Amino acid sequence: MADELLLTVNGEPRRIAPGSSIADLVASLGLDPKKVAVERNAEIAPRSTLAEVILADGDVLEIVHFVGGG
Amino acid sequence: MTDTTAANPADTWTVAGRTFTSRLIVGTGKYKDFEQNAAAVEASGAEIVTVAVRRVNVSDRNAPMLTDFIDPKKITYLPNTAGCFTADDAIRTLRLAREAGGWDLVKLEVLGEARTLYPDMRETLKATEILAKEGFLPMVYCVDDPIAAKQLEEVGAVAVMPLGAPIGSGLGIQNKVTIRLIVEGAKVPVLVDAGVGTASEAAVAMELGCDGVLMNTAIAEARDPIRMARAMKLAVMAGRDAYLAGRMKTRRYADPSSPLAGLI
DSSP states (O other), X not given: OOXXXXXXXXXXXEEEOTTXXXXXXXXXXXXXXXXXXEEETTEEEOGGGXXXXXXXXXXXXXXXXXXXXX | XXXXXXXXXXOOEEEXXXXXXXXXXXXXXXXXXXXXXXXXXXXXXXXXXXXXXXXXXXXXXXXXXXXXXXOTTTSEEEEOOTTOOXXXXXXXXXXXXXXXXXXXXXXXXXXXXXXXXXXXXXXXXXXXXXXXXXXXXXXXXXXXXXHHHHHHHHTTOSEEEEOSSSTTOOOOOSOXXXXXXXXXHOSSOBEEESOOOSHHHHHHHHHTTOSEEXXXXXXXXXXXXXXXXXXXXXXXXXXXXXXXXXOOOOOSSOOOSSOXXXXX
């Protein structure tokens, strides 16, 4: 097993320890999980499950929030 | 000074079961900073603001966030799909928005081309239908076409929002006839979305019988956005009152207001 998993987070490569959950990733980015939404491999990851979903090597994640717009 | 805010407290409007007093929806883009944005929202009296859904900046985690300045518990956030050119992209964006915000009332816009930002109605209709089936309550940006508006309503739009002129153009309401026809035919709220440049144009939208007006650039790009926000609030209220009051009939020639009898 690799020492680290390679993810793509918002289009950029990012490494994380094996066994990490989506909640761990969000916390490692310093984000408030209540203010973001996460998509994993083009599927919504419901907020209630973020701590349960374990990341896999090659996962593609999108983490979004609300910004100003018309 | 007379109270200009309480025109008619009972005059509310309802979209998808949610009732609002303010008929002005404002965007949150293009402002100098979040402070100015928040002050403009306050001055506008808006109870709903549109917001966009974008990637978080993972390299600058201390960047200020919109939610720190405009409280989603006090002001209804209406997530939009600005920048989406296909139904699939718009639906994906709104699924994320629903997860981020936890609410179903959304603004759908599916654009056809970058130059005019004109809506792609084929994709818009498709997205509206799918979103409605997934339990979303889509308020839909659309062309000023009474037939298209009807079709949107049939597939589940909770409000239709025809453009007055291209997004960000400030050209004012270009086709009053089609906006009026949409209002007359609609069973859901009609809001002019896009094209308003100044206060009189917001009043025109309301005088045509629209339930509300949505704008961003007209306020954000005014020299004094906060003052313009207030002007828009008053214009929307004035236009609404004029619509309810029922305007006089026009005449081809003059009709004196002073009595003709008793002239010296």
